[in-house]
Amino acid sequence: MTVHQSISDEAKPAYNYAYLDEQTKRMIRRALLKAVAIPGYQVPFGSREMPLARGWGTGGIQVTAAIIGPDDTLKVIDQGADDTTNAVSIRRFFERTADARTTEATDEATIIQTRHRIPEAPLKAGQIMVYQVPQPEPLRKLEPHEAETRKMHAWAEYGLMQVKLYENIARFGEVTTTYDYPVMVNGRYVMAPSPIPKFDNPKMQMSPALQLFGAGREKRIYAVPPHTSVRSLDFEDHPFRIQSWEQPCALCGAADSYLDEVVIDDQGGRMFVCSDSHHCETRRAQGHRGTMLGDATASGLVEAKS
Amino acid sequence: MTLHVPPPETVLDPQPLLSVAKVSRFYGERIGCADVSFDLWPGEVLGIVGESGSGKSTLLRCLAGIDKPDQGEVLFRGGAEPLDIYSVAEQERRRLMRTAWGIVHQNPRDGLRMDVSAGGNVGERLMDNGARHYGRIRETALDWLQRVEIAGNRIDDRPRQFSGGMQQRLQIARVLVSEPKLVFMDEPTGGLDVSVQARLLDLLRVLVRDLGLAAIIVTHDLAVARLLTDRLMVMKDGRVVEQGLTDQVLDDPHHAYTQLLTSAVLTV
Amino acid sequence: MTTMIHVENVAKEFTLHNQGGVRLPVFGNVNFTVSAGEALVLAGASGAGKSSLLRILYGNYRPTSGSIAITHGGRPIDIVSAVPRTVLDIRRRTLGFVSQFLRVIPRVSALDIVRDPLLARGASPEEASERARTMLARLNLPQRLWDLAPATFSGGEQQRVNIARSFVDPSPIMLIDEPTASLDANNRNVVVKLIAEAREQGSAIVGIFHDEAVREAVATRYLDITDFRKAA
Numbered sequence: 001m002t003v004h005q006s007i008s009d010e011a012k013p014a015y016n017y018a019y020l021d022e023q024t025k026r027m028i029r030r031a032l033l034k035a036v037a038i039p040g041y042q043v044p045f046g047s048r049e050m051p052l053a054r055g056w057g058t059g060g061i062q063v064t065a066a067i068i069g070p071d072d073t074l075k076v077i078d079q080g081a082d083d084t085t086n087a088v089s090i091r092r093f094f095e096r097t098a099d100a101r102t103t104e105a106t107d108e109a110t111i112i113q114t115r116h117r118i119p120e121a122p123l124k125a126g127q128i129m130v131y132q133v134p135q136p137e138p139l140r141k142l143e144p145h146e147a148e149t150r151k152m153h154a155w156a157e158y159g160l161m162q163v164k165l166y167e168n169i170a171r172f173g174e175v176t177t178t179y180d181y182p183v184m185v186n187g188r189y190v191m192a193p194s195p196i197p198k199f200d201n202p203k204m205q206m207s208p209a210l211q212l213f214g215a216g217r218e219k220r221i222y223a224v225p226p227h228t229s230v231r232s233l234d235f236e237d238h239p240f241r242i243q244s245w246e247q248p249c250a251l252c253g254a255a256d257s258y259l260d261e262v263v264i265d266d267q268g269g270r271m272f273v274c275s276d277s278h279h280c281e282t283r284r285a286q287g288h289r290g291t292m293l294g295d296a297t298a299s300g301l302v303e304a305k306s
Numbered sequence: 307m308t309l310h311v312p313p314p315e316t317v318l319d320p321q322p323l324l325s326v327a328k329v330s331r332f333y334g335e336r337i338g339c340a341d342v343s344f345d346l347w348p349g350e351v352l353g354i355v356g357e358s359g360s361g362k363s364t365l366l367r368c369l370a371g372i373d374k375p376d377q378g379e380v381l382f383r384g385g386a387e388p389l390d391i392y393s394v395a396e397q398e399r400r401r402l403m404r405t406a407w408g409i410v411h412q413n414p415r416d417g418l419r420m421d422v423s424a425g426g427n428v429g430e431r432l433m434d435n436g437a438r439h440y441g442r443i444r445e446t447a448l449d450w451l452q453r454v455e456i457a458g459n460r461i462d463d464r465p466r467q468f469s470g471g472m473q474q475r476l477q478i479a480r481v482l483v484s485e486p487k488l489v490f491m492d493e494p495t496g497g498l499d500v501s502v503q504a505r506l507l508d509l510l511r512v513l514v515r516d517l518g519l520a521a522i523i524v525t526h527d528l529a530v531a532r533l534l535t536d537r538l539m540v541m542k543d544g545r546v547v548e549q550g551l552t553d554q555v556l557d558d559p560h561h562a563y564t565q566l567l568t569s570a571v572l573t574v
Numbered sequence: 575m576t577t578m579i580h581v582e583n584v585a586k587e588f589t590l591h592n593q594g595g596v597r598l599p600v601f602g603n604v605n606f607t608v609s610a611g612e613a614l615v616l617a618g619a620s621g622a623g624k625s626s627l628l629r630i631l632y633g634n635y636r637p638t639s640g641s642i643a644i645t646h647g648g649r650p651i652d653i654v655s656a657v658p659r660t661v662l663d664i665r666r667r668t669l670g671f672v673s674q675f676l677r678v679i680p681r682v683s684a685l686d687i688v689r690d691p692l693l694a695r696g697a698s699p700e701e702a703s704e705r706a707r708t709m710l711a712r713l714n715l716p717q718r719l720w721d722l723a724p725a726t727f728s729g730g731e732q733q734r735v736n737i738a739r740s741f742v743d744p745s746p747i748m749l750i751d752e753p754t755a756s757l758d759a760n761n762r763n764v765v766v767k768l769i770a771e772a773r774e775q776g777s778a779i780v781g782i783f784h785d786e787a788v789r790e791a792v793a794t795r796y797l798d799i800t801d802f803r804k805a806a
Binding site: 151154155157159160162163166167169170171234235236237238 | 429
């Protein structure tokens, strides 16, 4: 840590605040304003080279860099966890370049940059969600031509999207898309919610927080303003449903959170735990206990499949 | 003695469904089609015949809203207001093409989504137009598959598992499901075996009559034209050289080219 | 009696463009009238243009000049200058053509072929089927053939299907071209009877009959077109 600190101190003067130059931040803010004004509409922006590869969250980082200030508190989650490599690196990046306070607590954060999850704790007014988006175009797999997908958005021609859902139901009896499940924003634009599980889709609906989406490689920004309708696409007789699990979190006992399957040995043993690590810790601190923590000898409680 | 014969136009529908005025399309110096004008009334089936390169497919593309003509006007009276299809916004033209119009391509691959099931192919236009009830979409798709003689248990199969004739029938169902008023067909029986052609022709004949469709059919096969069409336009070098009632044109051709065309047909 | 057909100054000439533009005059200065309830039989030697005249009346051949007023829906309409959809409407409701040949449509059964004109004129499917069956029975077409497509029928069987189709609901005007050519005496008599019934119901009939006896039985009037040929 000491080594990092010293590099950080030396490097500081070499970079502008929050890494990007002010002109770039302005450009991104203009794109953001337009995106907020037209919920769900993909605004092109001049995506910059960042000190990490495209596809690793450069879109989200640029959005965060454009909106962050010294008073902000940043939380970064990757796969729901605050302690994974990417989350730690991005947090440190803004600690060093923007003097930002960082946190793992959802309710303390003013900006939450995320990949794959929306926190379980309800979002509040004043908070900003920043999503890292690999593929902003929900129609891309159905229609390869950009010129055509733009027309489809422009005139709200979304029958083809529905055909995809139809095909799922016809083949598997249900819509099998489990993440990046397409949504209709403000009754107008079909939008890719980024690769969050469809479990999180309902959290976007009428959220009091501002939600910003950045796709660095694809050079697109879009947004959902607070209190905006975000409906998951479905059929009248096959309504949208979120995932559910047969057991609660093995650590905190939560029955209403998104669970990750974790393999714990080479005998096929597995457990299900909250993917939102902060949520899980908070509950445990409050005294909630899952099956695995109810007993000191945890391994004895986990059934091996063999 | 002179008879006072009323103009026949006043007897039937007062307005044509499609009015085509002086449509021309050029490719540089070369003429795609030139100076084509005609009216098409509801329920009428017009055939466009001519050899390869005569401009019949170019004309069809101009009429169907696919390829903007360099000159001329195509006026469609399907709704409350007559629509000049090349002066309205593209959005309106696209809407027309998934509701009141249909295009049946010669190659089913151009008109079908090969990765989407038969049911999805037929249901797409319904979903385009706002249908959001899976069960009802499927029911309608099933009904249409049966009307084009595709067994209901093939509803979840993809078109690539179908024979050429079945693909073509599926394409027809996909187009007709939105109950269009006007259908464009480009060599609908081209590339099919003779026995398969016969079945398709009969199907088309019945559907066109039962649905009261107006249709414009491009074909080089005069037997197809005789079976399916009410009227015929004969094209040569991009121009219409002769037109009239189908049996008139085929049985009593006046233009040299039409005489050549009809005399070249083998009768079986 | 109502005039159903009024032919005025009709001339016909074929120009064969691909054979050096040779002109083949058929006839000229054709004038005649046919009224409801009449059966006009065209006479003249073979090749005199009887069939061509019949086709002109049907709007199938286009005359080089002249007009033909067909009484359609109570009004005379010139079929020569009428637009295609009007001609089709006239054929659908007023003008029937009985030829020697049946245009076979793949896969369509004999019964469907016969009831088709009734359906086109708005009869219920049940009524149309009933009348079609009666007509096929009268023409002695074996019942086992009714639900088959006539493509494989014999010439005489196809012809009877064709006649049944034409007479199942006789048109106000019937143009008849050699309908009895390949029929046996028994069926020929049925056809003569059908024509007579149609005429008594008020149809105007113009026909060509090769068979002398049939001609005699059918005609109320003759028209020799040999004179028109000289005028060409």
